Amino acid sequence: MEKNGLFDSDEEEEKIEYKPEVEAPDQNLGETVEVHPASRETQLLTESDVSPVSKNDLGDDASSEDDIEETQDLSENKFQFDVPYPNVQEEDLTWSVSQPVKAGHISYTVTGEDKDGPFQGSRRYKDFYSLRQALVNRWPGVYVPPIPPKQSVGNKKDKFVSHRMHLLDQFMKKISKIPHLIKSDEFQMFSKPAGDISATFNSLGNISPEDLRKRLENELEVSTELEEALVNQSREQVNDFQAFLKKIIPTLKTIKEEAKKMVSSREVMNKRTSALVEAMSQYESNGLIKFADDDISRMVIDNPEDPEMKAKAEGIGKFYSNTFKDFYFWIRSTLGDIEAALDAVNGRDKVVQNKVKLLNKQKSEKSELDTINSGKKTWKSLFQSTSSKQNRAVFLTSDIEKLENDAKELDVIIKMINCYIAENIIPTFKERQIKDYYEFLNYIARREINNCAATKFFWNDFTKNENIPADSK
Template identity: 25%
Template sequence: MNQSDEVEITLQVCDPKIIAGLNKFIVYTIKGMDKNGQFDIQRRFSDFKTIRSFLLTKWPGCYIPPVPPRKAFGNLEQQFIDERRLMLEDFLKKIATLKYLWYSEEFQVFLKTPGEIEKALLSVPKITNEEIINKYQDAFSDLSGREINREIIQKINDFKAYIQKISPMVQNFKQIAKNIAEAKSSFQASLIHFITVFIPEYENNVLLEYVEQKERLIFANLIQNEDAQGLINQYCDLLKEPKFQELYQEVRKEGKQLKAFLETFAEREKYESQKANAESRQKELQLELQEVLAGKTTIRTLFSKGKKEDHITKLQQQIADVGKEIESYQFICDILTVLVGYVEIDKFKMEKQFQYYNMIKNIISYEINLSKIAEEFWSKVLKSENMQQQQ
């Protein structure tokens, strides 16, 4: 590996700004540094979708991380803008782990060429089969010699069937996770209001008539106490954290990731289909050549003004050309089969494991911290002087 390839890529998506006009839209600033130097450029959401589509075309069979979903209404609300900014940053960070994508010509154009991305990408030439073969041999040289067998084909087919099966389930899980996150957030917001507003007001406006002395109030006095105030603030700050939103966001992202992986299969199948079409053309040409050699008249020879020998030579050349085309398609299909079967599926599974366990660990840590501070707070209330006097 070239030493420059080991340079750490740093990046951030920041400073979202609303651009006024006939149709308002958001631009995000992308800042950072890679082995080619610093970059600082503004891109809108549609630009991220454009570069992802371009990567799919230029790197067929490779898993390309998804960008956030489009939203028709409410896309200028601050909460949505903040969530999208984080998702777009996550998209770029995933690309940054895949150096062959990050340092590809098209992605560097996206990252460092000002102006409209679609116009800029027009300068990147369309990729040929030969170029795909050459760059894949270079990018994935460690896959050389991997065997294509029945087991690896079955692995690919089984994983595709698995994704198709669970995708509707994940959509259902997404709605359940959203309901849980919203219910949890609503409850914790209500609990903050209960502690800091409702109970103190009740004590000052209702309980005071019963106890007759302000000194005998509990929460109203507690929130005025400097020692207790820090604990209350700490408790309320934790309650304000929408931690279960992580659960919803992860399940939401998973649906997009599953769809993105199906695109990986689709690209491989596209080349399989093109190979099959080329083989069909070759058979037609071979059949026509046999008929011409046998002296039979075909539709083409009927309208041909050339000599029979010239027509035979032309057919032989066409058959040879299509044969080379089939060879290139076969080579690409083999590369994509090895790439998907030996790399992309396993990498995808490992990433999903990491994301899930990391999310659960964060939620558990949060709940433990919340429980500890809650116990400390309620214990302080229970042990307050006025509560002790009532026992």
């Protein structure tokens, strides 16, 4: 079988991974810090963006998604963002979402390349949402990358727009690595629209069993000749995986909300060193200077002849990395991936539900046909002519046969989807989650090491001051 492009472990798939950017090393440390992909949203924040989170913020997941930062709307219709690491937005320029513009609603410039070549145009969030919904509904069992959730309150604030743009940009980059989705008719409606995109998607009907089977066979290369033992094993694997995803999602949501509350706490903690030094500075200015008979050379922090120490003291809090913020964005990204995987599995259930509906409809029509053929009187038949009854019988006979064929088709499709998920989605998704966690753990460990190193070098400078007795060092 051909693997789902996002989850393949071959060389082509590896291109989807974000290669960590390199942060400029601190001059005092001489150590380069890698920037982990999951923390890229963190790069768009500054310390002043963080506000305390109350219990009331935890009720509506969508509305509280970006409560970590609060900024004012810009008066201009174009948004400007201070991104500390410009390379974040320069990766894979073939596919990008950029340049948000406010004109009644927020629109983004989207660039990419579909089966007919390059494209560029203005898209709204609802266009991305409609695209993903169409792909999820018409490609059951296939992983479709996540997009940020809907949010009605505060969705025009510049920091929120910045984060949404970042997540939509990642959606485009991820989906570009899944060939069967990029070549699909649904994506073509997004990349080369003929009219209103959302309206076009809303007018789409359900994909027919015949077309769905062709997609599985031709695009995903899933065989229709499947051994019963393999089918049963695959179904059990998918059921177990689905149950696990449903169980872990609430846990991850709780962890995410707890992480959000820790962000502001860590910001306060990071600023305590500056507060401590400021307190000592006040003591030097009001106490030590008098004990030293106004000899400014005896000052350590507040010495006007040595402003470097005061400058370091004022800047140390801003240097510290907020690893809780890194963790918050990482767990949010992980949660989105898991929910997207569950969407893929739930697509199989929708096919099963459609099969049940067809069988129920077939049963109902058979009962009606038997009544007509037996000549039994019903309230409805009293108002029908003989020719109307005959025409109805002809229609029912034809439709019952079609329903039976469609139900058989869906039965085969369900088996194909189970095998596809079991062989392609589940094992590679598990491997990816493990790999991403280890990469993030390494990243966050390095960030904390840098925090400790910054503290060490900062306080070590105090011990080097000429006023500090050598025997006390």
